[in-house]
Amino acid sequence: MNWELILQLTxxxxxxxxxxxxxxxxxxxxxxxxxxxxxxxxxxxFMAAGAYGLGMSTYYWGVSWWWGIAxxxxxAATLAVVVGVPTLRLRADYLAIVTIALAELVRLVVRSVTHxxxxxxxxxxxxFARGFHALNPIDGTGNRYGIGPLQAHGTMRIALFVLWxxxxxxxxxxxxxxxxRKSRPQRVRWGTAVIGICLxxxxxxxxxxxxxxxxxxxxxxxxxxxxxxxxxxxxALMRSPWGRVLKSIREDEDAVRSLGKNVFGYKMSALVVGxxxxxxxxxxxxxxxxxxxPDNYSRSLTFFVLTALVLGGVAKVSGSIIxxxxxxxxxxxxxxxxxxLGDKSGRVTVGGVTLLNNSSAIGQFRLMMxxxxxxxxxxxxxxxxxxxxxxxxxxxx
Amino acid sequence: MKxxxxxxxxxxxxxxxAAAFFAGTGAASAAPPESCEGPAIRVLVNDQSTGDxxxxxxxxxxxxxxxxxxxxxxxxxxxxxxxLCLPDKATYTVVLDTATLPEGTxxxxxxxxxxxxxxxxxxxVKTVAFFTGTAVRETQGYFGRLIDVxxxxxxxxxxxxxxxVGLSLIFGTTGLTNFAHGELVxxxxxxxxxxxxxxxxxxxxxxxxxxxxxxxxxxxxxxxxWARLRKxxxxxxxxxxxxVGLSIALVNFYLMRFGGFPRRFTAWxxxxxxxxxxxxxxxxxxxAGLVALTxxxxxxxxxxxxxxxxxxxAVSDNSELASSTGIDSxxxxxxxxxxxxALAALGGVVRGLDEGVEADMGAGLLFLMFAGIxxxxxxxxxxxxxxxxxxxxxxxxxxMGIPVFPELPLLGFVKHGVPTELKTVPxxxxxxxxxLFRPQGILGQKERVG
Numbered sequence: 001m002n003w004e005l006i007l008q009l010t011x012x013x014x015x016x017x018x019x020x021x022x023x024x025x026x027x028x029x030x031x032x033x034x035x036x037x038x039x040x041x042x043x044x045x046f047m048a049a050g051a052y053g054l055g056m057s058t059y060y061w062g063v064s065w066w067w068g069i070a071x072x073x074x075x076a077a078t079l080a081v082v083v084g085v086p087t088l089r090l091r092a093d094y095l096a097i098v099t100i101a102l103a104e105l106v107r108l109v110v111r112s113v114t115h116x117x118x119x120x121x122x123x124x125x126x127x128f129a130r131g132f133h134a135l136n137p138i139d140g141t142g143n144r145y146g147i148g149p150l151q152a153h154g155t156m157r158i159a160l161f162v163l164w165x166x167x168x169x170x171x172x173x174x175x176x177x178x179x180x181r182k183s184r185p186q187r188v189r190w191g192t193a194v195i196g197i198c199l200x201x202x203x204x205x206x207x208x209x210x211x212x213x214x215x216x217x218x219x220x221x222x223x224x225x226x227x228x229x230x231x232x233x234x235x236a237l238m239r240s241p242w243g244r245v246l247k248s249i250r251e252d253e254d255a256v257r258s259l260g261k262n263v264f265g266y267k268m269s270a271l272v273v274g275x276x277x278x279x280x281x282x283x284x285x286x287x288x289x290x291x292x293x294p295d296n297y298s299r300s301l302t303f304f305v306l307t308a309l310v311l312g313g314v315a316k317v318s319g320s321i322i323x324x325x326x327x328x329x330x331x332x333x334x335x336x337x338x339x340x341l342g343d344k345s346g347r348v349t350v351g352g353v354t355l356l357n358n359s360s361a362i363g364q365f366r367l368m369m370x371x372x373x374x375x376x377x378x379x380x381x382x383x384x385x386x387x388x389x390x391x392x393x394x395x396x397x
Numbered sequence: 398m399k400x401x402x403x404x405x406x407x408x409x410x411x412x413x414x415a416a417a418f419f420a421g422t423g424a425a426s427a428a429p430p431e432s433c434e435g436p437a438i439r440v441l442v443n444d445q446s447t448g449d450x451x452x453x454x455x456x457x458x459x460x461x462x463x464x465x466x467x468x469x470x471x472x473x474x475x476x477x478x479x480x481l482c483l484p485d486k487a488t489y490t491v492v493l494d495t496a497t498l499p500e501g502t503x504x505x506x507x508x509x510x511x512x513x514x515x516x517x518x519x520x521x522v523k524t525v526a527f528f529t530g531t532a533v534r535e536t537q538g539y540f541g542r543l544i545d546v547x548x549x550x551x552x553x554x555x556x557x558x559x560x561x562v563g564l565s566l567i568f569g570t571t572g573l574t575n576f577a578h579g580e581l582v583x584x585x586x587x588x589x590x591x592x593x594x595x596x597x598x599x600x601x602x603x604x605x606x607x608x609x610x611x612x613x614x615x616x617x618x619x620x621x622x623w624a625r626l627r628k629x630x631x632x633x634x635x636x637x638x639x640x641v642g643l644s645i646a647l648v649n650f651y652l653m654r655f656g657g658f659p660r661r662f663t664a665w666x667x668x669x670x671x672x673x674x675x676x677x678x679x680x681x682x683x684x685a686g687l688v689a690l691t692x693x694x695x696x697x698x699x700x701x702x703x704x705x706x707x708x709x710x711a712v713s714d715n716s717e718l719a720s721s722t723g724i725d726s727x728x729x730x731x732x733x734x735x736x737x738x739a740l741a742a743l744g745g746v747v748r749g750l751d752e753g754v755e756a757d758m759g760a761g762l763l764f765l766m767f768a769g770i771x772x773x774x775x776x777x778x779x780x781x782x783x784x785x786x787x788x789x790x791x792x793x794x795x796x797m798g799i800p801v802f803p804e805l806p807l808l809g810f811v812k813h814g815v816p817t818e819l820k821t822v823p824x825x826x827x828x829x830x831x832x833l834f835r836p837q838g839i840l841g842q843k844e845r846v847g
Contacts, residue, residue, distance in 0.1 A: 039634060041576075041641070086832035092634055093574040094832055097771065100576070101764040101825050114816040299760070300648070303641050310638065356653070364653040371646025378639045379626065 006336045008209040013332030014325050017216070020223035021047075021285045022324030026309040027230045027317070028277030033306070034314035035238055036270035037250035039092050041302055042083070042099030043278050045106040048297035049075035050279025051286035052110060055125035060118065065131045072279045079106070080275040081268070088267045103299050111294035119294070126291035133290075136218040146211035168200035216288075223284045227321065230277050235317045237273070246270055247315075300367075307374040313387025323384060331366055338362045433482035433522070438513060440471075440479045440491060441526040444502055452477025453502070453529065457494040462487060472497070486518040491525045502529040539800060546793045548676055552751065554789025555689045558782045560744035560759075561766035562696055563615070563737020565773070565781035569713030570730050572633050573623065576640040578766065579759030580647035581738050585611045585745025586754035587655055593662055600664035608742045615738020618643075619731055644760070651756035659753035685747045692743055693782060696736070700778050709733060713776060765792065768824040772831050774838030783839065788824055795823040 013019065025043055032038040053072025058065050083102050087095040110119035119125070138145060173193065212220060237243050245266055249256050257263050286292045305324075312323020339362060342348040348356040356365055377384065440458045443450040458479050459470035468489065471479040483489070493509045505528045513523055564578045585607050592603035622643070626636055700706035711719040712729045720726045741759075748758060769788040773780025798814030810816075815823055831838060 037634070039637065082829070086829045086836075090832060090836050093637065093775075094771070094836070096574065096576075096637060097764075097767045098825075098828060098832065101767065101828060104761075104764055105822050105825050108819060109822065112816065112818050114819060300645060303645050306638065306641065307645075360657075361653045364649045368646050368649035368653065371642045371644070371649065374642030374645065375622070375639050378635050378642065379629075379631065382631075382635055 001340050006333060006340065009336045010329050010333040011206060011209050014329040015210070015220075016328060016332075017220055017223060017284070017288045019325045019328040020220065020227055021281045021288070022305055022308050022327065023227050023321050024223075024230055024284060025278050025281035025305045026312070026320040026324050027227075027234050028274040028281065029302075029305055029309055030274075030314060030317070030320040031234060031237070031246075031270055031277065032274035033309070034316070034320070035243065035250065036246045036267060036274075037092065038088075038267060038271055038274075039096040040099050040271065040274065041096045041299070041306075042101075042103035042106075043274075043305055044297040044299060044301040045079055045099070045103040046076040046275040046278035047282030047285065047301070048103075048106055048110065048292075048294070049079055049275075050282030051292040051297070052119060052125070052282075053279070054283050054286050055120075055128045055292040056118070058128035058131065059120070059125045065128055068128065069283065072283060073276055076275040076279040077272050080272045084268045084271045088264055088271070100299060100302075103297070103302060107294050107297055107299075120292075122294060124291050124293035128292075129287050129290040132287055133215055133218070136215055138214040138218050143214055144211045145214055145217050146208070164200070164204065168197055171196055171200075219284065219288050222287075226280055226284065230280065231317050231321060234277070234320075238317075242266070242269075303374075304367075304370065307370055307377075310374065310377050310382070310384050313384030315388070316384075316386045319384055319386040322386065326385070331370075334366050334369070335362060338365070433480065435482060435484065435521075436486045436518065437480055437482045437522045438489065438491060439522050439524045440473065440481065440493075441524060442473050442477045442479075442493070442529070443526065444499075444529045445505070453499060455497060456527075457497040459492045459494070461490045461492060463489075465490075480522075488518075489513045493527050498529060504529055539797075543794075543797055544676055546797055547790070548678055550790035550793030551786075552682060552686050552747075552789075553793055554786035555686055555693060556744050556748050556751075557762065557765050557769050557789040558785030559689050559693055559696075559747075560741050560762060561769045561781045561785040562693075562778060563733070563740050564766055565770040565776060566709065566713060566733045566778055567737050568770070569776035569778065570709070570716065570726070570733050571623065571627065573636050573640065574633075576637060576763070577644040577647060578737070578741060579757075579761070579763035580644055580651070581611060581615060581741035582745040582748065582759030582762055583647075583651055583754075583756065584614055584738075584759075585742025586749035586758055587651055587745075587756070588742070589746050589749060590655075590660055590662060590754045593664055594660070600662065604746045607746060608739050611742020611745070612735040612739030615734040615736075615741075616731060618738075619734035623734070624727070624730075648757055648760060655754075655756050657756060659755040659758075661753045662749060681750060685750050689743065689747045692740065696740065697779065697782055705729075705732065710778060713778065765789065765821060765824055768828045770838075771828055772838055774840040777838065777840045780838055780840035788827065791827065792820050792824055796820050 025047055028046070029040060029043050032040045050069075050072035053070075053075050054065060054068035057063050057068030057071050061067075079102060083095070083098045087098050109115060111122045111124075112119075113121055115121075238247070245256065245261055249261075249263055249266055253263055256266075282297070285296065289296075304327075308324040308327035309320050310323070311327055312321065313319030338348055338356070339359065341350075342356065342359070342362070347354060347358065348362070356362055438460060442453045442456045442458075444453050445451075452473070452475065454473055454475045454477060456473045456477075456479075457470065458473070458481070460468045460481055460483070462468050468483060469481045471481050473479045489512070491511045491513060493504070495504065495509050498504070509527075511525050511527070513525060560578070560582050563581070564575060567573055567575050567578075588607040588610055589600075589604050592598045592606060593600045596603075598606070622639070623636070626639065631639075698706075700710060708719070708724045709729055709732070711722070711724055712726045716726050719729075744762075745754075745759060748762070752758070765788055766785065769785030770777075770781045771784070772788060773782070773784025796814045796817050798810065798812050800812065802808075802812040804812055
C-alpha cells in the first residue's frame with residue numbers, strides 16, 4: 001500500500017477544484033437552506049445556468065466571455081423567480097419538490113436534440129474558455145507548477161527557499177517573543193518556537209504534493225479568490241439587518257410577519273442570492289473542464305453539495321468552506337485506498353470475500369457511503385462540524 | 398429476391414460513391430476485418446422496433462473525410478457491425494445507405510449521416526450507432542396517433558398513480574415528503590429482474606414475490622429508520638434530508654450491484670401487438686396495465702370501504718384526533734409503509750416491462766409522482782390516484798399538439814406538440830400552475846397548505 005500516494009491525493013483533493021466548486025455552491029445553498037430555511041434541492045440547475053451562460057456567450061453569440069457571467073446570472077435569477085413565486089408562500093416541501101423537478105428538467109432541456117442548436121445537446125458546449133485561458137499569466141503549455149519551493153528550479157528555487165525559511169523563522173520568533181507568552185517560562189516559549197519550525201518543515205514536505213498543470217493552477221487561484229469573495233460577502237450579508245431578518249424568518253415566520261416584514265420578499269431575495277452564488281460554482285466547473293456537459297448537473301450534484309454542507313455545518317460560513325474540503329478529501333482518500341486495496345481490475349477482496357467487483361463499483365460504493373453518511377449526520381450530529389445546534393432550525397418544524 | 402435487391406442496392410451505392418470506385422467495391426466485397434492496426438470506426442446498426450436491439454446485417458455504410466471524399470466503405474455483418482479501418486484520427490462523416498436497410502424499417506433520426514469529430518475521436522475505435530425505429534407504419538392520421546398516445550398515457554398514468562399512492566399516504570400519515578420513494582419503485586424492477594432472469598424463477602411467480610418484498614422493504618425502512626426518527630422527534634425538514642441520503646445510498650447500491658445500463662425481463666419480451674378496434678396494444682402491456690388498474694381500484698375501494706382504509710384516512714387527516722378515538726396510528730403507519738412499498742414495487746415491475754429496468758428508473762418517475770400528488774392534493778389518497786393518472790396521461794398526450802392552434806412565436810409547441818424527449822417538461826408547468834392557483838390540489842383540503 002502506497003500511503004504517500006494516498007496522502008498526496010487526499011491533500012490535493014482537500015484544496016482541489018472539486019472542493020472549490022462545492023464550496024461556492026455550498027455557500028449559495030447555505031444562504032437558502034442554512035440561513036433562510038429554504039430547502040433548495042435544485043442547486044444543480046443554478047450551477048448549470050452559470051455554466052451555460054458562460055458557454056453560450058462565446059460559442060453561439062460570439063461575445064466576450066465576460067458577458068457570459070451576466071447571462072449566467074440572468075438565467076439563474078430568472079429560474080429562481082420562476083420557482084420562488086409559486087412556492088415561497090407555501091410550506092417548505094413545495095420548494096423542495098419544485099426545485100428538484102426544475103433541476104431535472106433543465107438538464108433534460110439542455111441535453112435534448114430539439115435544442116441542440118442552442119445548448120449543444122448531450123455533447124454540451126466547448127471552446128468558450130479560450131478567452132479565460134488567454135489571461136493565464138502562468139502558462140498553458142503543459143508544464144507542471146508546484147507551490148512549494150521543492151518544485152521550483154534554478155534561482156526561483158533558492159529564492160523560494162530563502163523566503164520560506166525566513167517566514168518560518170520569523171513566525172517561530174514571533175511566537176517565542178509574543179506578549180501573551182511572556183508570563184510562561186523561557187523553555188515553554190522556546191519549545192513552542194521549535195515546534196513551529198518543525199511544523200514548517202512538515203508543511204514544506206506536504207507542499208511538495210501540490211503540483212498542477214499551468215492552467216489548473218490558474219483556475220485554482222481564481223477559484224479560491226472567488227471563494228474568498230463569496231465567503232466574505234455571505235458573512236457580511238448575514239451580519240447585516242437583512243441577514244438577521246432572514247434568520248428570524250427561519251426561526252419563526254409568523255413572528256417576523258407580525259413585525260410588518262415582507263417575508264415573501266426576504267425569502268425570494270435569499271433564493272435569488274443563493275442561486276447567483278451557485279452560478280459562480282457552475283462557471284468555475286465549466287472553466288475547469290473547458291466544457292459544459294449537461295450530465296454534470298444531475299440532481300445528485302445538489303445532494304452531494306448538501307451533504308458537504310451538512311458535514312461542515314449549516315448556517316456557518318466556515319462550515320460551508322471546510323465541509324466540502326473534508327468531503328472531497330474523504331472521497332479521494334477512500335477512492336485511492338480502495339483502488340490500492342483492489343487488484344488490477346479493481347476487484348476488492350477482504351478475507352476471501354469479494355466486496356467490490358470492479359473499479360466502477362468503487363465509485364458507486366463511495367457514493368453509497370455518502371448517502372449513509374448524510375443519514376448518520378442528520379440523525380446524530382445535524383449541526384455538522386462547525387454548526388451550532390441551536391441554529392439548526394431544521395428541528396423546529 | 399429481397400436479399401438480391403439489397404445486394405444490388407449495395408452495389409449501386411458503391412457505384413454512386415464514384416470518388417474511389419475500385420477501392421470501394423473492394424472494401425464492400427472483402428470480409429470485414431476483425432481488428433484494425435490504426436484507428437477505426439465501428440458502425441453499429443440495430444433495429445429497435447420490437448423493443449430489443451436486433452442487429453441489421455448487410456447495411457452499406459461509407460466514411461467520408463472532411464472534404465467529402467470517400468475514405469472507406471463496408472457492409473454490416475450478422476452482428477450488425479461494420480469495422481472500418483482509417484488512416485488517422487480526423488473528422489469524418491459516416492453515411493448509411495438507407496436503401497440497403499431491410500424493407501419496412503427506417504432510421505429513428507431523420508438524417509442518415511453522423512459526424513465523428515476529431516476532438517471526440519479519443520478512443521482508438523470509435524463506435525457510431527444507427528438505430529432504426531418502429532417499422533414505417535402506413536401513414537397514421539392525427540386521430541390514429543392520438544389514440545396511440547392516449548393508450549400510452551393511460552398506461553403511464555396507471556403506473557404513476559400506483560407508485561404515488563404510497564408517497565401520498567406516507568406524507569399524510571407521517572408528514573414526511575419521501576425523496577427516496579423512487580428507489581422503492583426501482584426495487585420492484587431490480588428484484589424482479591434478479592429473480593426471473595438471474596435465478597430463472599418464472600415471471601408469474603417472481604413478480605408477485607418482488608412486490609411482496611417491496612412491501613417488506615417499506616416495513617423494514619419504517620422500523621429501522623423512520624419510526625426511530627419520529628420517536629426522537631427529528632423535524633420534518635431534517636427527515637426530508639435523511640430521505641435524500643437514503644435515495645443516494647440506494648441508487649448507488651443498485652448501480653453497484655446491477656450496473657448502469659437498462660436491462661429487460663426475458664419473459665414476455667416478444668409480443669406482437671393485437672388490435673382492439675383502432676387500438677394496437679401488445680398482450681403484455683394489456684395484462685400488465687390490467688393488473689395495475691386492478692390494484693389501483695382495489696386500493697381505492699379498500700380506502701373507501703374497509704375499516705383499515707377508514708382508519709388510514711383518519712390518521713392521514715388528523716393523527717392526534719385519530720389516536721384519541723382509539724386508532725393505533727403507529728400500526729396504521731406501518732401498514733401504510735407496507736402498502737406504499739408494495740405498490741411502488743408493483744409500479745416498478747410494470748414500468749420494467751414497458752421500458753426495461755435501470756438503476757435510476759424510479760428517480761426519473763419521482764418528479765412525475767410529485768406532480769401527480771400535488772395536483773391531486775398532497776396527503777389525499779384519492780388525490781394521488783387521480784392526480785397521478787392525469788399527469789401520466791397529460792405527459793404523453795402533450796406530445797400531440799393542437800393542429801388548429803395558430804403558429805405563434807415561442808408557442809410552437811402548442812401547435813406541434815412537445816418533442817417526445819421533453820414530454821415531462823409540461824408536468825413542471827402543471828406543478829407550478831397548480832401551486833400558483835390551487836396549492837391544495839384538486840382534492841386536498843385548504844388548511845393543509847401553509
